[in-house]
Amino acid sequence: MKRYNPQEIELKWQKRWEESHAFACTHESDKPKYYVLEMFPYPSGNLHMGHVRNYCIGDVLARARRMQGYNVLHPIGWDAFGLPAENAAIQHNTHPAAWTYSNIANMRSQMKRLGYSYDWDRELATCRQEYYRWEQLFFLRFLEKGLLYRKEAPQNWCPSCHTVLANEQVEDGCCWRCKSVVEQKDLTQWFLRITAYADELLKDLDLLKGNWPDRVIAMQNNWIGRSEGAEITFPLEKPAGGQESISVFTTRPDTVFGVEFMTMAPEHPLVQDIIRGMPNEAEIQDFINSVRNMDRIERQSESLEKKGIATGAFVLHPFTGRKIPIWLGNFVIASYGTGAVMGVPSHDQRDFEFARKYNLPITQVISKSGALEDVSTWECAMTEPGIMVNSGEFDGLPNEEGKKKIVAALQEKGLGRGTTQFRLRDWNISRQRYWGAPIPVVYCEKCGIVGEKEENLPIILPLDVKTFPDGKSPLPATASFVECTCPKCGGKARRETDTMDTFVESSWYFTRYTSARDDQQAFNKDALSYWMPVDQYIGGVEHAILHLLYARFFTKALRDLGFYPDNLDEPFKRLLTQGMVLLDGSKMSKSKGNIVNPEEMIDKYGADTVRLFCLFAAPPERDFDWTESGIEGASRFLQRIWRLFEDSHDLLLPVPAGSSTAADAVDAEARDLRCKEHATIKKAGEDMASRCQFNTAIAAIMEFVNAMYLYRAKMGTDEGSRRVFSSAMATVLTTLSPIAPHMCEELWSLMGQEDMLSAQAWPKYDEAALVRDTQTIALQVNGKLRGTVDLPTGADKAALEEAAKAHPSVQKFTAGLEIKRVIVVPGKLVNIVAK
RNA sequence: GCGAAAGUGGCGGAACUGGUAGACGCACUGGACUUAGAAUCCAGCGCCAUUGUGCGUGGGGGUUCAAAUCCCCCCUUUCGCACCA
Known part of the structure; x- marks a missing residue:
């Protein structure tokens, strides 16, 4: 008997697949x-x-x-x-x-x-x-179309990687790759205008529903973060920095009459102009510096105390002209909305806390009942819907309706409009590193920023450079790369030395x-x-x-x-x-030392066993624990098939999978095996290719192999029985071949089959073969299982009911009771409702 | 706080449209083979109970002839986002 030697047969089949380009394909x-x-x-x-x-x-x-x-x-x-x-x-x-x-x-x-x-x-x-x-060609076309632009802005800087990171690459304030705390640094960088597609990226998530995991869709939804609201312009009492007004973004324009203050991010571009010459300018500047010096983790932590400082400047209310003080707040995010928010302490929890802390007035403008309440007794802001109050001409409107009317009124005054804000930011693709794709742009003294000519592509990343020990890119110091001619004027120019994000x-x-x-x-x-x-x-x-x-x-x-x-x-x-x-x-992690090395496992058990265990241990989307006994079990199953094959070698005929006929299956055992064979073809095929439930596909094949063992112990040596058994063997090898391809190819050829198994068609299951002679019917009394009975397939409702009533256990449980109803599900069960 | 997923034996997991809960495997137990072991083959294996009209899919309610599956409330765990105005 030939022993199962995975090392030998795996190498052999890998070579054959490679030599024959077995998996090459063409679109024709x-x-x-x-x-x-x-x-x-x-x-x-x-x-x-x-x-x-x-x-x-x-x-x-x-x-x-x-x-x-x-x-x-x-x-x-x-x-x-x-x-x-x-x-x-x-x-x-x-x-x-x-x-x-x-x-x-x-x-x-x-x-x-x-x-x-x-x-x-x-x-x-x-x-x-x-x-x-x-990719460089795409870059130039993006540039041409305005989908790429250069901008100076505070950027996420990883000090240990010596490069900037996109927002998506910062996790909990740390670099996604090396976990260092990310700093903010003002830099001029290339941005891809992903925000231009924010709406479509969000909307098209609908196309993916049902085909992508819900949580991934939810995460993208979250990340894009669309909110509907309005931009409202508050005129400045005294113009500053050449600006007459400051705009805010709000999702609650209906609460505009409750505005008691405005809060700006310390980084807001107008802040320096506003505070210039104020009596406490130095104190305000200290506040700004203290906020700016915080790292991202500290700044965004939940425990950060909300702090603010009044600037001494004022804006005017867009409807009433009332003077509204301008504050700076450490919780306002410069990069979201306009970097300034209106403070409505009565209907926003943050503003409520801020007002209480700094003793600012609170005015109710939405009321559940329509009546004014005593806000001094409130313990938190009222954020529910209601009727507008204290809101001039808008009093009495339900707040949702008020939203629309107020936005319309603002628009008419030229002091606002309905807008949509996204959390998503444009994608910074510049990296201050060497090992990446060069950005095909030059800086010309005369022409400024100039994209390369398309015929000059590719701009090749020079390989004859030495990387610096501190990790800084050698490109800026590589004269042959940096010094170039302007594609537009032919004059001297410098090449961009940042590379693209991978x-x-x-x-x-x-x-x-x-x-x-x-x-x-x-x-x-x-x-x-x-x-x-x-x-x-x-x-x-x-x-x-x-x-x-x-x-x-x-x-x-x-x-x-x-x-x-x-x-x-x-x-x-x-x-x-x-x-x-x-x-x-x-x-598993190298640093913790808890690693299972795939190559060692292949050496010990063979690739087929590793593949089988990876797929059998759990459904694919779930985590699973690697266990020694688990992989041993997988190995045992393959050996079990090998043994079944070798022990039955003399009986086997080189027939196709699923080829035995009803005429071949003369006895009940053969009929059962044939039935199981076709059920396996169906289940394994669906589970593997459509449902991606490889664990249950494997379980079905295991069941079938178990049935083959039982059959072989009893089978005769006549042609029909041999055909039934051989067809079953061919089916096992074929259905298991996607999972354990080497062993299945080997046994397939040992069976005397001519073509490679990997080129075989999946066998077709025969509906007629799936029908068993008898079916087991569950017998219930009042929904509880009280017995089973085997009846010929296709028995009608009356026969099922009669068999159920005749069953001793059913009789015992219905004794002395009146039968109210009998539910018969053909082929499945009979449920007798008795009282 | 917002969003998503998941809770089933000692363990990994099955049960796809409501219809015999626990497939298949691991672990365990017994038997066969063996001087013995390993391997293999066969059998048993939810819980309780001196053997039942018992209990059982995180808990509690509900719908139904029938619920792991549908509805409501709650609990736990994991993951993502989070002062987003």
Whole structure:
């Protein structure tokens, strides 16, 4: 008997798949397409279990869909620019490119050992000029269209990474990558106008409902943060800084008559002009400095005491002309709305607390009953809807109606309008680092900021540089890169030395896969419209906002620039966020030392076992614990199949899966096995390819294997029985092959089958074979199970009822009771209602 | 505070449209094989109870002939956002 030796057979089949380009695909096909994609990895050096799980999920889908008749695109590549390469290069005294490419080589070979069915002919790495040249083209087109602009503003600065970060890359006030506390720094940077798409990004979340996890949609919704309201202009008593007025954003224009003060952010551009020459200017300046010196964590912490200071200046109420004092407040966010808010202490909790603290008046303008209350007894602001009071001509209106009327009145006066605010900010894509895509722009003394000519692309990132030990980019000191000629006037110019955020590369790689080797254009339109959108995207939930929001934005922007088809609104039709692989209940991490190394597991058990365990341990979106007994169990199941096969070798005929006929199945055991076979084909097929419930697909195959063991113990050696058993074996190998492809290929060929299993069609299940001779009917009395009875399939209601009433246990429980009703569900149960 | 998800045996989890709760696996127990062990095969395995008209899907109500599943209230856990005006 041949022993199961995964090391040997896995290598053999991996070689055969590779040599035959078994998983290469083309868009020229009559089959329906299916694009399955896993989030591409950063080439950190080694695959970890999280990667393995991610790619196993994608691979089963790809293999199952392929067998089920789809033309499948399943590509892989490398998110190859980024900071760790620079840090590692400094540490190991090598070049970021060398480090990156050797990591890619290592991880590629690890992936191949796992038998993933990628179309390797489409592999790409974002650090290659063949890739980023197209990104530079997009940059120029964005610039032309006004979707890119340069702006000086306070930015999130990570002191340890020596670069700025986008808002999405700051978590709890810390750098998402290195966890250092982020500082604020005034810098001039390139911004992508993602806010121009805020409305569409929000609205199109509706298209994703049901196909993306609710929480990801909720998180994006939250992040975009739309609020409807009004901008209201308060004229300044004395003009300042050349301005006649200050505007605020509010969601409650209906409370405008309750305004008692205005609060500005200390960073508001008008503040310095307003306070100039005030008697307590120095004191105010101290307040401003103390707020500005706080780091982000401190500034935004819940426990931060709300503080303010009066400036001594006033604005005038837009309706009454009343004088309203201008305060500065440490809680007002400069970058949201207009950086100034109106203070309505009666109907906003923050303003209420602020007014109490600084002894400012409180005036009620909304009332539940319509009557005025004694606000001095209030313990908190009244934020519920009601009737407007103390509001001049608007008195007596329900506040929702008042909102509209007040906005209309403000508009007429030229002192306001209805607006919508978003929490989303434009995306800062400048990075002060070396290992990234160069920004194709020059600074010319005569012409200013000039985009490169498209025919000069790519602007190549010079590789013959040495990285500085402090992590600062060597580009500004690289004369051959910096010194250039202006594309417009031909005069001397300096090249931009910031590089692009690596999230730019990952915002469009999935479309480049559709024509990865085209060196004439970014995309082949036919291939692009054939393959896009991605049918199933799989990755970690950590990108719920970052990558997934950027990629959605990029898709819409490139669509509007004509790079993508007009109807490509969303890049990822379905999204699966896979759970983490834990060890002893906590996340695996190098620093904690609780790591399970995939390669060691492959050495010990083989790739098929690793794949099987990753998919069987839990549903894909849930976290699971890696356990030794769990992987042992997975290994045991594969050995069990191997043994069943080897022990029955003489009985096996090289028949197709699902090929035995009703005529072959002469006895009840054979009929049962055949029935189970077709049920397995159905269940495993649906669970694997449509429901992404790999654990239950595997359970179904396990049940079937158990049934085969029982059948083999009793079966005869006649042709019919052998055909039933052989067909069953072929079905096990076929349905399990997406999960454990190597072993299944090996047994398939040992069975005497000619073509490769991976090229086989998924067997068709036969509805007729699913019908069993008898069905077990549940018998209930008053909804409680009191017994079961086996009846011939198709027995009618009367027969079911009669059998139920005749059942001894049912008789016992209905004895002495009057039967009120009998509910019969054919094929399922009989419930007798008795009192 | 706002938003989302999840609570089922000793454990991971099944039950897809309300219809036999606990599939499949792990762990455990017993048996067979064996000098013995490992492996394998077979069987048992929700709880309680000296064996029942018992209890049981986080808790409490409700709808229904029938609820893990639908509705209402509450509790717990995890995650995301959070002074957003």
